[in-house]
Amino acid sequence: MAWQDNRVEMNPSLAVYQxxxxxxxxxxxxxxxxxxxxxxxxxSGDPEIIHVPVTREEEGVGICAGAWMGGRRPALLMQNxxxxxxxxxxxxxxxxxxxxxxxxxxxxGGVGEPVIGQVPMGRLTVPLLDAMAIPYFEPQQGEAEEIVxxxxxxxxxxxxxxxxxxxxxxxxx
Amino acid sequence: xxxxxxxxxxxxxxxxxxxLLISNIGFPSRELFSVRxxxxxxxxxxxxxxxSSIGLGxxxxxxxxxxxxxxxxxxxxxxxxxxATIAHHAxxxxxxxxxxxxxxxxxxxxxxxTHLGTDLFALAKAAGVKKVGLVERAExxxxxxxxxxxxxxxxxxxxxxxxxxxxxxxxEILDRFIRNLSEYSEA
Numbered sequence: 001m002a003w004q005d006n007r008v009e010m011n012p013s014l015a016v017y018q019x020x021x022x023x024x025x026x027x028x029x030x031x032x033x034x035x036x037x038x039x040x041x042x043x044s045g046d047p048e049i050i051h052v053p054v055t056r057e058e059e060g061v062g063i064c065a066g067a068w069m070g071g072r073r074p075a076l077l078m079q080n081x082x083x084x085x086x087x088x089x090x091x092x093x094x095x096x097x098x099x100x101x102x103x104x105x106x107x108x109g110g111v112g113e114p115v116i117g118q119v120p121m122g123r124l125t126v127p128l129l130d131a132m133a134i135p136y137f138e139p140q141q142g143e144a145e146e147i148v149x150x151x152x153x154x155x156x157x158x159x160x161x162x163x164x165x166x167x168x169x170x171x172x173x
Numbered sequence: 174x175x176x177x178x179x180x181x182x183x184x185x186x187x188x189x190x191x192x193l194l195i196s197n198i199g200f201p202s203r204e205l206f207s208v209r210x211x212x213x214x215x216x217x218x219x220x221x222x223x224x225s226s227i228g229l230g231x232x233x234x235x236x237x238x239x240x241x242x243x244x245x246x247x248x249x250x251x252x253x254x255x256x257a258t259i260a261h262h263a264x265x266x267x268x269x270x271x272x273x274x275x276x277x278x279x280x281x282x283x284x285x286x287t288h289l290g291t292d293l294f295a296l297a298k299a300a301g302v303k304k305v306g307l308v309e310r311a312e313x314x315x316x317x318x319x320x321x322x323x324x325x326x327x328x329x330x331x332x333x334x335x336x337x338x339x340x341x342x343x344x345e346i347l348d349r350f351i352r353n354l355s356e357y358s359e360a
Contacts, residue, residue, distance in 0.1 A: 059226045069230075072233075093220035
């Protein structure tokens with residue numbers, strides 16, 4: 001079927017990367033997830049993007065905030081477990097001052113998750129974003145490039161953090 | 174040395190170098206605001222632990238501009254990974270000044286682990302920061318801030334100066350900081 005052919009052609013990591021490029025993202029911090037490894041390689045290999053691998057996601061929020069203050073367009077690449085590590089910084093730095101941030105989040109802990117430890121934060125990810133009034137998108141594969149670019153536009157226009165959640169189904173390719 | 178004395182010296186060094194200055198949450202920002210307010214000062218009002226990180230992102234984005242961070246021992250202990258990240262990613266225009274008073278000064282002077290012997294100088298070295306300075310006397314501070322260190326630990330006395338809260342909103346702090354930065358870039 002045609003849609004299946006599209007799925008084969010579409011590399012999910014490349015689609016997200018192209019969305020970042022379309023948005024003009026030129027600064028990234030990251031904590032790895034197994035599903036982000038191809039995307040992280042693309043970002044690391046891009047001479048137009050300053051990439052800082054960080055020790056903890058909250059640290060990445062701080063570095064991205066400083067980079068934006070200095071004129072860069074920042075993204076934080078992480079697993080949804082890292083959202084929990086970032087709550088205070090998102091609220092009392094980005095949301096307090098009005099600092100935009102694109103969060104590219106591998107959303108673990110949903111249908112098909114093999115690691116039980118991922119399940120609690122998997123369930124809490126959307127409620128946490130809702131509680132903080134942080135907008136989020138959950139694109140299908142074919143939409144990822146467009147949605148990632150839109151997510152940055154929303155972040156920049158509203159000077160706020162915006163999340164793109166990419167679940168196990170998305171990465172399956 | 175009192176912390177406010179160290180902050181005044183650091184603010185002077187920052188102004189002399191046209192440096193951007195990121196200041197830690199709580200009394201340190203209030204003391205900086207009272208001794209030397211500049212549009213180039215960014216006062217942290219939340220996100221404890223992230224002063225060094227905000228400054229690092231800023232320094233990477235503004236390679237041509239000196240970026241100085243005033244941090245504290247309690248805050249650095251909260252984000253110790255920052256020392257490892259700084260060791261490997263900080264550009265030459267970055268300087269982290271850790272004002273170590275051995276306590277959480279803004280919350281009632283509860284002791285931190287540096288009071289019990291944790292050594293931030295050794296931690297920074299062990300994290301891989303090559304140029305680390307240690308200052309214990311006021312007369313040694315200014316030269317240390319004009320050198321090539323990446324991290325400077327400054328031993329200060331506990332206690333806060335009786336200074337008022339910062340009379341700026343978060344939006345005002347950020348907007349004048351960014352406006353000043355863009356005017357500088359265009360000049």
